[in-house]
Every structure is written in structure tokens, then in C-alpha cells.
Amino acid sequence: xxxxxxxxxxxxxxxxxxxxxxxxxxxxxxxxxxxxxxxxxxxxxxxxxxxxxxxxxxxxxxxxxxxxxxxxxxxxxxxxxxxxxxxxxxxxxxxxxxxxxxxxxxxxxxxxxxxxxxxxxxxxxxxxxxxxxxxxxxxxxxxxxxxxxxxxxxxxxxxxxxxxxxxxxxxxxxxxxxxxxxxxxxxxxxxxxxxxxxxxxxxxxxxxxxxxxxxxxxxxxxxxxxxxxxxxxxxxxxxxxxxxxxxxxxxxxxxxxxxxxxxxxxxxxxxxxxxxxxxxxxxxxxxxxxxxxxxxxxxxxxxxxxxxxxxxxxxxxxxxxxxxxxxxxxxxxxxxxxxxxxxxxxxxxxxxxxxxxxxxxxxxxxxxxxxxxxxxxxxx
Amino acid sequence: xxxxxxxxxxxxxxxxxxxxxxxxxxxxxxxxxxxxxxxxxxxxxxxxxxxxxxxxxxxxxxxxxxxxxxxxxxxxxxxxxxxxxxxxxxxxxxxxxxxxxxxxxxxxxxxxxxxxxxxxxxxxxxxxxxxxxxxxxxxxxxxxxxxxxxxxxxxxxxxxxxxxxxxxxxxxxxxxxxxxxxxxxxxxxxxxxxxxxxxxxxxxxxxxxxxxxxxxxxxxxxxxxxxxxxxxxxxxxxxxxxxxxxxxxxxxxxxxxxxxxxxxxxxxxxxxxxxx
Ligand code: SF4
Ligand code: SF4
Ligand code: SF4
Numbered sequence: 001x002x003x004x005x006x007x008x009x010x011x012x013x014x015x016x017x018x019x020x021x022x023x024x025x026x027x028x029x030x031x032x033x034x035x036x037x038x039x040x041x042x043x044x045x046x047x048x049x050x051x052x053x054x055x056x057x058x059x060x061x062x063x064x065x066x067x068x069x070x071x072x073x074x075x076x077x078x079x080x081x082x083x084x085x086x087x088x089x090x091x092x093x094x095x096x097x098x099x100x101x102x103x104x105x106x107x108x109x110x111x112x113x114x115x116x117x118x119x120x121x122x123x124x125x126x127x128x129x130x131x132x133x134x135x136x137x138x139x140x141x142x143x144x145x146x147x148x149x150x151x152x153x154x155x156x157x158x159x160x161x162x163x164x165x166x167x168x169x170x171x172x173x174x175x176x177x178x179x180x181x182x183x184x185x186x187x188x189x190x191x192x193x194x195x196x197x198x199x200x201x202x203x204x205x206x207x208x209x210x211x212x213x214x215x216x217x218x219x220x221x222x223x224x225x226x227x228x229x230x231x232x233x234x235x236x237x238x239x240x241x242x243x244x245x246x247x248x249x250x251x252x253x254x255x256x257x258x259x260x261x262x263x264x265x266x267x268x269x270x271x272x273x274x275x276x277x278x279x280x281x282x283x284x285x286x287x288x289x290x291x292x293x294x295x296x297x298x299x300x301x302x303x304x305x306x307x308x309x310x311x312x313x314x315x316x317x318x319x320x321x322x323x324x325x326x327x328x329x330x331x332x333x334x335x336x337x338x339x340x341x342x343x344x345x346x347x348x349x350x351x352x353x354x355x356x357x358x359x360x361x362x363x364x365x366x367x368x369x370x371x372x373x374x375x376x377x378x379x380x
Numbered sequence: 381x382x383x384x385x386x387x388x389x390x391x392x393x394x395x396x397x398x399x400x401x402x403x404x405x406x407x408x409x410x411x412x413x414x415x416x417x418x419x420x421x422x423x424x425x426x427x428x429x430x431x432x433x434x435x436x437x438x439x440x441x442x443x444x445x446x447x448x449x450x451x452x453x454x455x456x457x458x459x460x461x462x463x464x465x466x467x468x469x470x471x472x473x474x475x476x477x478x479x480x481x482x483x484x485x486x487x488x489x490x491x492x493x494x495x496x497x498x499x500x501x502x503x504x505x506x507x508x509x510x511x512x513x514x515x516x517x518x519x520x521x522x523x524x525x526x527x528x529x530x531x532x533x534x535x536x537x538x539x540x541x542x543x544x545x546x547x548x549x550x551x552x553x554x555x556x557x558x559x560x561x562x563x564x565x566x567x568x569x570x571x572x573x574x575x576x577x578x579x580x581x582x583x584x585x586x587x588x589x590x591x592x593x594x595x596x597x598x599x600x601x602x603x604x605x606x607x608x609x610x611x612x613x614x615x616x617x618x619x620x621x622x623x624x625x626x627x628x629x630x631x632x633x634x635x636x637x638x639x640x641x642x643x644x645x646x647x648x649x650x651x652x653x654x655x656x
Binding site: 034035036037039044078110120174178183187190191193205 | 504621624
């Protein structure tokens with residue numbers, strides 16, 4: 001069973017670039033831990049949450065949605081076709097959650113008390129619910145990815161056992177993800193007077209869930225295409241166009257939901273009011289929803305790897321813009337009213353770059369040493 | 381004395397007297413002496429800030445981790461003459477506090493006597509309370525490595541010792557009026573408005589804001605003109621609770637759908653096999 005993983009070279013210019021980012025970013029992490037939040041971030045009393053919450057936590061978790069979508073397709077809906085991408089999808093989810101958890105660790109003022117919510121339950125707090133989910137779901141993801149670890153160290157029996165009980169694990173994972181993705185939207189339900197009406201809505205939890213599914217599907221497809229380029233093998237067009245069809249349905253649904261929320265809330269006019277918020281809203285909708293939807297509605301596009309890749313990039317960027325709009329830009333108006341403003345420091349950017357670079361590096365590392373990408377060849 | 385100890389004391393001493401701490405703050409009486417600001421700092425042993433002269437006399441310009449209350453100065457023109465209005469900022473001790481509802485570790489809690497207090501040893505520093513508070517009250521010790529949230533305690537320690545809050549005690553004009561009943565303060569506020577036509581802007585800030593607060597404000601000007609946030613009447617924690625209380629239903633639906641599709645798709649697979 002020759003596997004492609006041995007062809008992965010660890011010493012490439014890209015790895016070198018990643019390592020440089022990791023080292024530079026580690027310095028920023030060190031500064032955050034030794035100098036404190038005030039000295040290293042632009043967070044302030046009138047803007048207590050910034051880039052780390054927006055990108056690392058909201059973005060990281062949304063990125064991870066591919067894990068539960070593919071796991072439930074394969075293990076609950078019995079769509080065997082997608083089995084080859086289950087491992088990279090679940091690994092991505094695991095790394096996404098690691099990004100989010102590290103983001104939270106660095107963002108909270110008392111990192112070493114991160115375990116407090118586990119023992120001091122407060123069920124009225126969304127933050128408590130989010131924290132519990134991060135912990136349990138990261139464990140579930142570790143279990144979901146454990147077969148490739150057991151396979152690697154030769155414990156075939158254990159591997160087979162875990163694969164046998166994958167259905168309940170996947171079901172539990174799907175349940176946790178549904179709750180967690182929507183809970184992150186629910187975090188903002190408490191700020192009706194602060195968050196701009198273009199984004200505030202009682203349906204925030206639902207729109208976070210649906211957009212996370214979009215982003216998850218795109219992430220998985222994006223990775224499949226990249227890895228096929230990497231190994232110069234033909235991308236599995238069946239899988240890719242299947243994912244594209246799934247995206248089309250999810251994006252179509254999200255489009256209707258967003259329009260409904262807009263009409264029910266501030267009205268169409270708010271999106272064309274020419275304000276900073278209106279422009280960002282249009283950008284988010286154009287990049288992440290409207291252009292991808294149009295592309296996907298054209299059958300030829302849906303079946304071409306090139307345009308699927310373009311759609312993936314658009315959706316990923318679009319959903320990230322949405323999260324930044326909710327976490328940062330949608331709250332800026334309120335900060336401005338109080339004579340404050342916010343833009344992340346270099347240090348904040350560097351810490352996030354560190355986490356992202358580390359994630360990519362770990363992904364590559366896992367592909368090299370475990371059968372992540374070449375599962376088909378290891379048929380049980 | 382740690383706040384935990386205070387909490388225990390109160391539960392032990394409950395039933396002695398039902399207190400519902402409340403301030404009625406009448407901005408028309410305020411002369412901008414800032415005595416409350418100073419006595420608050422001195423009672424809570426909060427340090428001072430080095431500040432520079434700003435466009436107004438408000439100093440420090442905003443509440444911060446060492447300033448639980450401040451007086452904001454507003455200069456305006458009325459009938460051709462300069463007129464001053466003063467706004468006292470600080471925690472409103474909401475009846476249903478958003479800050480306490482979002483705190484994942486119950487570091488912020490609403491006490492039975494009304495004050496919303498902070499138990500630093502629990503806090504993880506997530507700052508969700510700062511985001512959630514509609515009045516922007518909780519402040520953070522950004523400069524510290526082991527930072528705490530800081531905000532007005534309603535002088536909970538003084539209340540338990542039978543004293544009224546330091547700021548109210550100091551106020552020379554009766555601007556900050558303390559009562560052990562929100563109802564009494566509300567009645568008093570209504571009385572002042574009805575007995576002095578034209579003197580007040582006809583709105584009791586805090587009566588309905590954020591579902592009602594323990595601190596009520598009266599002013600000659602609309603309150604958003606003297607720096608108070610426009611806050612809706614919704615009980616903010618209810619917005620979140622609507623979602624949280626729906627979670628069991630979501631669990632049911634996802635489990636049913638998951639198991640259902642598993643069973644169905646397996647059947648379909650078996651049927652395929654039989655066909656072969
Ligand atoms: S005013 Fe803000 S800090 Fe004070 S009790 Fe209400 S929500 Fe909490
Ligand atoms: S910062 Fe502290 S007090 Fe505020 S919500 Fe978080 S844990 Fe609670
Ligand atoms: S009640 Fe006490 S803590 Fe609050 S502002 Fe007055 S003096 Fe300060």
C-alpha cells in the first residue's frame with residue numbers, strides 16, 4: 001500500500017515561510033503573555049472584543065463546519081462517496097477548533113482560568129455554552145480522527161473498533177456542532193442596541209449555522225482541489241461537483257434567509273444607504289453569497305474544477321467578512337458614538353498569523369505522517 | 381473581606397429586613413462638585429489617573445477601572461445664556477442585569493438587596509459583560525497582567541454595615557438620593573415631575589430602560605443629550621434565554637433526524653444488496 005504521503009516534502013519554501021511566521025508570531029504570543037492585553041492590543045473599554053474573537057474564534061469555528069457536514073454525510077446519510085474526504089475534513093475541523101480555543105486562551109484576561117466555566121456552571125450564559133462545546137467537541141473530533149492514528153501505530157483492532165462506533169460519535173458531533181455554530185451567533189443576541197441593524201437579528205444563530213455549513217463545504221472542496229494539485233493526481237470530480245451541489249443548496253437557502261432578515265429588520269434601503277456598514281454588507285453579500293450562487297447555478301461551472309475553486313475562495317472570504325462585520329465593523333458605530341475606535345495592532349495580526357501558520361503546518365505534518373489524504377488505498 | 385464572605389453573610393442575614401437599594405439621581409440639583417467621585421475613590425481605595433485638560437470639564441473623561449462614577453459636564457445655550465448640565469455616570473444595577481446573565485462563571489451576580497457585585501476570583505476575563513452591558517459600565521484593568529473587571533458595587537459592603545453608599549452620603553445637594561425601595565424612588569421621581577411643570581424632561585431614565593434598573597435619573601434635558609445611552613426597554617437576558625431554552629428542542633430534532641436518516645439510508649443499502 002504505497003501512499004502518497006511519502007511524497008510530501010517537509011522542506012519546501014512554503015514550509016520555510018510557515019516556520020518564519022510561526023517564530024515571528026511566537027514572539028507576539030510571548031509579548032501578549034508577558035506584557036498583557038493593554039500593551040499588545042488595541043482592545044479598550046469601549047471595544048472589548050476585537051480581531052481575535054472575530055477571526056480566530058468565529059472564523060475558526062465556521063471553518064471547522066466541514067468536519068460535521070462530511071461526517072454526517074458519510075456516517076449518518078451513508079454517502080460512501082465522500083469517505084475519501086472525511087479524514088481531511090475532520091482534521092481541518094480539529095485544527096479549526098484548536099485555532100478557536102487558542103484564540104480564546106490568548107484573548108481572555110486570565111488564560112490560566114480557562115477551565116473555570118467547566119466547574120462554575122452558569123447556564124444562562126451563552127459564553128458558558130460556547131466553552132462547554134469547545135471542550136466536548138474538540139474531544140469528539142479527536143476521537144473521529146483517532147482511527148488514522150491507531151492505524152499508523154499498528155493497532156488495527158482499536159482502529160476497527162472506533163470505526164465501528166463511528167455512527168454514534170458522528171451523531172454526537174453533529175449535534176454539538178449544530179448547537180455550537182448557532183450559539184456563536186447567539187452570543188450577539190444580547191446587544192440589540194449596539195450591533196448595527198444590518199447584522200443584528202433574532203435569527204443570528206440560524207444564519208451563523210447556515211453560513212458555517214457553506215464555509216465548511218467550501219473548505220473541504222478547497223482542500224481537495226489543493227491536495228490534488230499538490231500530488232498531481234486527478235481531482236475526484238464526482239466528489240467536487242457533489243460538494244458544489246450541496247453548496248448551491250446551502251447558499252441559496254442562506255440568500256433567502258439573509259433577504260428575509262433584511263426585510264424584516266432595517267429594510268432594503270439600509271443596504272444601499274452608502275454608509276461604511278452598508279458597503280461592507282454589500283461586499284459580504286456579493287463575495288460570499290450572490291456571485292458564488294450565480295456561478296453555481298450554471299451547470300457547466302458546477303462541474304468545472306477551476307470555477308468550483310473560485311467559488312470556494314469566494315465563499316470562504318465572504319463568510320470571514322460576515323464574521324468580521326458582526327464582531328468588529330457592526331460594533332464600530334457604537335464605539336464611534338463614544339469617541340472610540342478600533343483597529344488591530346500588528347501584534348494582534350501576528351498572533352493570528354501564528355495560529356493560522358501553525359494550523360497549516362500541522363495539517364501538512366499530519367498528511368505526511370498519517371494517511372489523511374490517501375484513504376481510498378487503505379481499504380479495510 | 382472577600383465578596384464571597386459578603387454573599388454568605390447576606391444569605392445568613394436574610395429576612396431581617398427586605399432591602400431593595402435604589403438611587404434617584406436628579407441632575408437638576410447637581411452643581412458639579414464631584415464630591416461623589418472623590419468619596420467613591422476614597423471608599424473603594426481606587427487610585428487616581430493623570431489626565432490632561434480636554435474640551436470639557438469632565439475629568440476623567442470616562443469611567444475607567446479606577447473610576448466607578450464621574451460627573452460629565454455639558455455646556456449649552458438656553459435663552460441666550462450659558463447653561464450647565466451635569467450627568468452622573470455609573471452602574472445602574474439593572475433588575476435583570478445583562479452583565480450577570482452573560483458571565484460564564486457567575487463572577488457578576490445580582491444580590492438579593494439589589495446591588496450587582498463582582499467576585500474577582502472567579503472571573504476569567506472574557507469581557508462579555510463589557511460587551512453586554514447596555515450602559516457600558518464594566519471597565520477592565522487593561523494594563524495589568526492579571527486584570528480584573530471594575531465597576532460600582534453600590535457600596536455593597538457599606539449597605540451590609542447599615543450605611544448608605546459613599547457617593548450619596550457625600551453629595552451636598554441631595555442630587556444622589558438613596559432609598560431602600562425602588563418603588564419609593566419612582567414615586568418620588570413622578571412627584572417631582574408633576575409638581576414642577578417644565579423643569580424636567582418628562583422621562584424617568586431607568587424606569588423602563590433594559591427592563592428597569594435600580595438607579596433612576598431625572599434631568600432637564602433629554603438624557604441622550606447628556607451622554608446617556610439610548611437603551612431599549614427589552615429585558616436583555618430574555619433575548620438570549622429564548623435561544624437557550626430552545627436547545628432541548630434542537631437536540632431532539634437533530635437526534636431524531638440523525639438516527640432517522642441513518643436507519644433509512646442503511647435500509648436502502650440493504651435493499652440494494654438484496655437486489656443484486
Ligand atoms: S448597568 Fe451594566 S454593569 Fe450595571 S448592572 Fe446593568 S448591565 Fe450590569
Ligand atoms: S470578564 Fe469576568 S465578570 Fe465579565 S463576563 Fe467574563 S468572566 Fe464574567
Ligand atoms: S455606590 Fe459606592 S461604589 Fe457606587 S459610585 Fe457610589 S460610592 Fe462608588
